[in-house]
Amino acid sequence: xxxxxxxxxxxxxxxxxxxxxxxxxxxxxxxxxxxxxxxxxxxxxxxxxxxxxxxxxxxxxxxxxxxxxxxxxxxxx
Numbered sequence: 001x002x003x004x005x006x007x008x009x010x011x012x013x014x015x016x017x018x019x020x021x022x023x024x025x026x027x028x029x030x031x032x033x034x035x036x037x038x039x040x041x042x043x044x045x046x047x048x049x050x051x052x053x054x055x056x057x058x059x060x061x062x063x064x065x066x067x068x069x070x071x072x073x074x075x076x077x
Contacts, residue, residue, distance in 0.1 A: 008062050008063075009062070009063045010059055010060075010061065010062055010063065011059075011060040011061060011063055012057055012058065012059050012060065013057070013058040013060055014055065014056075014057055015055065015056045015058070016052065016054075016055050017052075017053045017054045017055070017056075018047040018051040018052050018053060019047075019051055019053050020045065020047050020048075020051045022036060022039070022045055024036050024039070
């Protein structure tokens with residue numbers, strides 16, 4: 001007779017990374033960072049599927065259990 005294993009539930013954090021180069025007119029690097037941030041928040045440019053760089057999966061643990069974590073990373077090749 002085969003023993004049936006109990007299915008457990010886990011919390012997994014999924015993080016996607018996208019990158020895009022944009023040109024910004026600014027007075028300094030700090031100003032460029034601020035202007036890029038403002039432009040992104042105002043949807044002056046959008047990151048598209050072709051800007052995808054990778055994804056990471058972080059197993060935070062079994063639901064109801066706070067022991068250990070495991071990480072898996074997948075990147076665009």
